Amino acid sequence: MMTTHLPILPVLAPFLAGALLLALPDLPMPVRRRIATFAVAAQIAIAVALLVATGGGDILVYRLGDWPAPWGIVLVADRLAAWLVLTATLLALCAVIHAGDGTDRRGRHFHVLFQMQLFGIAGAFLTGDLFNLFVFFEILLIASYGLLLHGGGAERTRAGLHYVVLNLIGSTAFLFAAGLIYASLGSLNMADIAARAAQVPPENLGLARTGGLLLLAVFALKAALLPLFLWLPAAYAHTSAPVAALFAIMTKVGAYALLRADTLLFGSTSGALAGLFAPWLLPLALATLAAGMFGALAAESLRRLAAWLVVASVGTLLTGFALGPAGVAAGLYYLPHGTFAAALLFLLAEGIARRRPAGADFFAPERDMPRHALWGGLFFAAAVAAAGLPPLSGFLGKFMLLRAAQGHPAQAWIWGVVLVAALAGVIALARAGSRLFFSTRTVEPAPAAPQSAPVDMLPDELPDPPGAPRELTAILGLLGLILALTAAAGPAADFARATAAQLADPAAYRAAVLGGSR
């Protein structure tokens, strides 16, 4: 019975937790935090169960209302969906722990929006219906609008307005794309679309191609692929740290949708529509990687730097996705690493900004911060992870990527861009670290001020801000996840390879959803 209903549990759990928190507005904040943390922990347990259930290669199909497949909406859990749901929930646990240090008090309904965001993310990963994917995108977007603006402030509103308007245009384009695909292929079930794409009548081919390429544009906007990435740095740099950390998975939702469409809708068995995305993905991904690293080199604050590294990590990921099964495996191994590393940098940026009252996280000289050895060490570890240096998992992911590119016609380009971008990342992070930690200035005692400002108002070391234990727990948790991904590199890479093999065989997905008739 549990296995039957397993695919819908990752969607239901956050929805019910969010509804519960919304229905009980008078609960004291510590209780709300405990409920939210417990809900995320339960979602991790569900995601692990889903990973175990799909790990053997089974594709679990959940027919809502038990309507047969092409007509009703289906949720489909395969290895890819389970892998991504687990990544998202693990990230969410660290983000929700960090939010408990006071961020969640700076506005109403933080935890409700947080759970609804997880609801939308899990739904987007699991749904097997194109229009339902649109609905889950809208759910995760409207929750993200609330979270992005949480806490308020002029800069946040300005960045939020751009983010909302761009995503509304993206949603409209998604509807146009879904309409075109329904008009030309006559179905919205993704497995059914894949089956019908093989025998699309020639007079509808143009419409179907237009719809498919419009989908590419929409998913590229969500994934922040060049040239549609300009909204990301401002939006991510100006929101609160736990939200920015959670948003590290949001670009991966777009990357997931691109991968799903590329392998299933326009996969190897889709006849005239096969490989519709192929000419676009690799050049755009490499250009995105390069643009992200240029941005990182030019960043003036740690948050901006982290936001640009999110763009670069999307570029790395999609370079992998464009290289066939071996590249997809590399990308899927790199995906959790890139997500956790970006989130880690956002949380660290917040922690550092709180301890440098005048300079915040800008690369400007400032008084030495309290416990600088601890924060410097954490930053060093995070920088090693974000730059993809050995011994952490980012290096392994990039190494798999370079191996996958061996013998590819564009090998020189791929190796060149990936390696030079890695060097640029090291330079950007080294510059950030030396500016933040080494370039300190000593504080002169206040010159005999006429008013009674006692000298001990300016101590050499500032006191540690409140909420530090939660902050450190979240940061160490993310670091632990990266270490675990490094230590378990063998099994994780095997799983990524098995996932890539499953994605390369869209016929199995179609048979699971449509009952083997086609």
Add this chain to the structure above:
Amino acid sequence: MELLIALAIGTLTGCGVWLALRAHTFPVVLGLTLLSYAVNLFLFATGRLVVGRPPVIAAGAAYTDPLPQALVLTAIVIGFAMTAFVIMLALRARAELGNDHVDGKNE
């Protein structure tokens, strides 16, 4: 009728895109609204245009495709909520940034 619908969708989309590219929040919101009207009409037409047929399957009779109508209904609800949200956000930006420029700067 095909021409009329196509012209209506094209005009709405064109005006919507043009308005969405304006530099002030009010025209942008109007543009988004026009775009959502255009896409609703477009979705409606994706089931092909049929006149004088029942919307659901009657025994043996030809029928119009009911699915696009369900899609339009969903799209209208979501579009409505999003429009309400973006209006509130535009008002808040006007209050916090002191003007209604999309980049929040005075000209």
